[in-house]
Amino acid sequence: MGLAKAETTEKQEIGAYPIADKSKKLYMSFMYVTFGSLLIGGLMGLLQTLVRSGKITLPWGIGYYQILTVHGVILALVMTTFFIIGFQFTLMEKSVGMSDKQRKLGWLSFWVMLIGTIIAATIVLLGKASVLYTFYAPLKGHPLFYIGLALVIIGSWIAAFVNWHQVAVWKKKHPGEKTPLPAFMVTINMIMWFIASLGVAVAVLVQFIPWSLGYASTINVLLSRTLFWYFGHPLVYFWLLPAYMTWYVIIPKIIGGKIFSDALARMSFVLLLFFSIPVGFHHQLTEPGIHPTWKFIQVALTMMVVIPTLMTAFSMFATFEITGRKKGATGMFGWLKKLPWKDVRFLAPFIGMVGFIPGGAGGIINASHQLNTVVHNTIWVTGHFHLTVAFVVILTFFGVTYWLVPHLTGRKLTPQLNKLGIIQSIVWSTGMLIMSTSMHIQGLKGGPRRSEFSEYGGTAQAQEWIGYQLAQAVGGTILFIAILLMIYIFVKMAFFAPKGETAYPLAQEEPDADPTPAWFDNWKMWVGITVALILFAYSIPVFDLLQNSPPGSPPFAWPIGNQ
Template sequence: MTTAVTSKEVKQPKLQKAKNSIENEKIIKVDRKDAKLALAHMYVAFGALLLGGLAGLLQVFVRSGAFQLPFGIGYYQVLTVHGVLLGLILTTYFIMGFQFAAVSRTAGPLSNTQRKLGWIGFWVMTIGTVAAAAMVLLNEASVLYTFYAPLQAHWIFYAGLALVVVGSWIEGLSQILRYAQWRKENKGQTSPLLTFMAVVNNLMWFVATLGVAIEVLFQLLPWSLGLVERIDVLLSRTLFWYFGHALVYFWLLPAYMVWYVVIPKVIGGKLFSDSLARLSFMLFLLFSIPVGVHHQLTEPGIDGFWKFLQVVLTFFVIVPSLMTAFSMFATFELRGRELGGKGAMGWFKRLPWKDCRFLVPFIGMIAFIPGGAGGIVNASYQMNQLIHNTIWVTGHFHLTVATAVVLTYFGAAFWLIPHLTGRKLTSKMNSMANTSGILWAVGMFIMSGAMHIAGLLGAPRRSEYSTYGGSEQAAEWISYQIAQAIGGTILFISILVIIGVVINLLWFAPKGEEEFPVAEAAPGGGKTPAILENFKVWGVILAALIIIAYTIPIFEIITNSPVGSTGFKLW
């Protein structure tokens, strides 16, 4: 087996010795036709990264008070570009491309029908992306973060993003069909873990996006087309956050796929527990959806009991997160001690710190610790009152999604893209990739740290500097706005380095074979219980939780709304 970085290029003798012990192992490659489908998603994802990153850079410059946008471009126009391209387009395209590759690698090549569905979904998503982007560029959709009333966008914007969701449904169906085919062909066997994880993530996405689909079809589209005069904002926000919080876990679970299955192989170790990994994913499926109301703690119209219930359900998601942390660091310690690590932390030094396939995702893992702590603050009744609608929330978001998640995506892309293109991750590209991860960590520490502090001082989120006026508070916030601009500049430099590495791996790196790392389960882990793959049981539990958490709140919102303002009719 060839490796991403040879011992001649990077001095890691003990790690290299372990790799050499499986030198003759055959690399299992993603089917070439499936690789083309996965690569198409990567092109769009990293194009969105460059444009969305540029929009983010312009944002922090404007917020510093030292820069004005040229050519009549509006601040909220740039904010929408940044949010939609990075929050929806980059993530959705990368996730679907990665999952197609993961399913093909572990469950076998897609059938012609499954692959055709994948391509149909890709083009539906792309048409929707172009339509939505056109409205943003024409300044007809400067609505901050997608489907959030009372801000109104052109109907084409809503229709375009709806097509992105529908396209992702079609792609997810393709992956689920491949899983079902594998189960049929291998009755009684435990399915490949990566394929199972992709199915769980798709199921969560299907259920979560029902909320935003209802909002768009029955409220936002009729409203933006002028068919109804007004809509119920509380109902639209409740439907949005039914989707919006689960969206975070749609982003996160592919990173967890890499952490659980790929990283142990990269360091030469084993998957700590197949059963634990599957259970954590099922728990994420259960606890990621019926919790959206914790984003609406300050909004009237929802009874406090239901807010409290969903806050409690929100905290349950800490359990699979801690399970994941335990599993990962147990894997790291076991492997570090195999390589000769002694003492309490000697194993830590033995990890492959010069390998970008490990280092870049590991930085993301570490960022998730303070990010998760900030999430506890956001979801807590009293503490939420302090930081609600301040730039603290934006700083939290950039630690979790924009660091923990996307750095893991980048770390995966550095081996996935050459695997799909038949090229090699060279020593030079490995070093550049590591540099990009370190730059990202430094830039995010400065920018997100400044956002957190400014938020505690009351600085609002989503506001450009000019709206602060000449108040004493504005003068107090300005130094933190400048720090955000410095951090954002470093982050954009990191993006340029990442784009350079990706371009090299797509078209210029030397031909060769790069591994798609998939770890085997550690011996002695026991057989995975069949209940973990019984989606009927878990589906019933999920449906029950959603019904309990949302039926009465939504019924009360609709019945208490002024006549004609909901977009729904009650008979």
């Protein structure tokens, strides 16, 4: 009797709520957009590498920067955001439940984001906003491009408020209990996303839209870039934290283990919240107008994210070793043999974890004062983004897809699809390593970022770079093959796999782990510290930008006729 009661309590602690059939349709809608975006964005990436290698010329007047913008916006902003919000909704419903009212707001979030995506994507495809996913001023796009981006952000805010309301309702029903770990993680990520996206929302609504509509004659370029990178760096962590969620609460269940430490997982997420936002200046180290002192301060804050990253690595490998030894492993590395290497749900995220080692090292280089000057604005940076986001994060998302989609569609991951998924993971990894490695090396040799072959094809350096460009084309081709494989697997799991039950693998905490302190649920404290760090890192330098803007670059948008 006592054991049964203990098991019930433990299940309620991790939030073993069933996902309603009505919710499954909502979550699959996010997945459909995700994989549609993967196909379109992947095709644009393939064309990009072929153009950069000088092997093809785009037909019908299509511009290189047009496909470059589609590739960046569709994959870095649309695909990731739709997958993350859909996945996080499932974590929330499993952990704290979802009401009909919350579900309706979830649909509102989806449709607002989708409408914004269609508007922005259409404008880019028409060649009226070839401004890249960073949309740096003085590049100017059609007003509808910025309006579409604003709608995507607003839709994501609706999802954030739904998530926070879910936690609030659960807390009222469970006074004195700690927020379930998955819900805690989602809450942290959406707090970070909301605070960070305020920066790009201000830039789009106050600067870019009036400027693009003709209501303003000019724009404060440095302020717009500062507002973008206030958002742009935590955007990377918005991508990364759902991968961390998978590593902490999903992978232990898949390998037959338990969460190493609930408290350590929460602390790593809190630290990532603190040190992900007030660090945007490390993307602007070569820009004038920002005092070197503030650049140094933000570089130091950037380096602090190494701490929660190492905490996560320690926690994961502790989980692997403990689980392996419980299964009879002996010797220093015997536990490695006990891991389920033939299970794609584990293999894909694990490869992503390993890829984060060189990815993190490259991030330290990018954020360093002196080393950044070597790689700044070279294709090294592009290689870094592909290694971290397209390799680490997307492989983990693929690993989630192999169990999430069958769970939502009432189907099974068959042995054949599992084997094909392993092949897909290997093909994806091979293509990404070839492409990313060549980008890193070419960047060290001064290869420019974003430029197409025709801009430097006749130079002496082009002959030195051509081998790396060809390697990128080879890697891009392999990656597109992996994308086609993934789309095929997704369609099979969504519509054609045998009917059956697929579990949602949420892990439980080690029974002898130390209890989690109650103060982890003090949201006012975490948000307050985050805001204080942001004000410390940004208030004085931004005030200085506003007070000392160069001629013709006023604070926000300068009305025509009043210069």
